[in-house]
Amino acid sequence: MSTGEGPEHPAWVIRPFCMSDYPAVLRLWQTAGEGVSVRPSDRPEEIAKKCARDADLFLVAESQGALVGVIMGAWDGRRGWLHHLAVEASYRRRGVARALICQVEERLRAKGCLKINLLVGKANQHARALYRQLGYDEMTDYVPMGKEL
Numbered sequence: 001m002s003t004g005e006g007p008e009h010p011a012w013v014i015r016p017f018c019m020s021d022y023p024a025v026l027r028l029w030q031t032a033g034e035g036v037s038v039r040p041s042d043r044p045e046e047i048a049k050k051c052a053r054d055a056d057l058f059l060v061a062e063s064q065g066a067l068v069g070v071i072m073g074a075w076d077g078r079r080g081w082l083h084h085l086a087v088e089a090s091y092r093r094r095g096v097a098r099a100l101i102c103q104v105e106e107r108l109r110a111k112g113c114l115k116i117n118l119l120v121g122k123a124n125q126h127a128r129a130l131y132r133q134l135g136y137d138e139m140t141d142y143v144p145m146g147k148e149l
């Protein structure tokens with residue numbers, strides 16, 4: 001799968017998530033700052049449900065045996081979704097997020113997906129810059145809505 005290598009940094013590789021990655025992935029989310037909120041849907045039993053549905057869209061970046069990036073893609077049959085993108089601080093600005101997003105996009109395209117949506121915090125200028133750079137438009141005509149079940 002995709003790899004990246006910088007002059008001062010070890011190579012990384014992108015591969016699908018597996019449940020044994022859960023503790024490391026949770027740590028990445030918990031240390032990502034305000035960009036990622038860890039919620040009840042991130043408990044192991046909920047993650048297992050997600051994996052039973054479309055594990056091939058849940059990807060991690062690994063370098064020297066450590067997880068340095070994660071993205072949870074999803075496909076609901078109409079739209080693709082991106083959730084919980086996070087890159088370990090010392091690996092940022094090396095193209096890890098770009099590679100994770102592009103890999104999910106490729107997989108969604110192969111499933112017949114025509115459009116990808118995601119939510120970014122208004123104050124998260126880094127993520128907004130990243131997604132704009134990759135061709136995502138801010139949908140200012142909509143208000144995000146949700147309901148806890």
Ligand SMILES: CC(C)(COP(=O)(O)OP(=O)(O)OC[C@H]1O[C@@H](n2cnc3c(N)ncnc32)[C@H](O)[C@@H]1OP(=O)(O)O)[C@@H](O)C(=O)NCCC(=O)NCCS
Pocket residue numbers: 032033034035036084085086087088091092093094095096097098099119120121124125126127129130131133
């Ligand atoms: C946002 C985040 C995922 C970016 O990861 P990353 O691996 O550093 O991003 P990339 O190196 O792939 O960046 C690709 C492009 O996005 C833009 N970008 C990324 N980080 C940026 C930043 N801090 N400031 C401005 N632009 C940025 C740049 O255009 C960059 O290209 P360049 O480095 O050639 O200029 C990372 O900062 C992170 O984990 N943040 C905390 C969690 C978070 O906010 N997640 C997003 C939830 S919606």
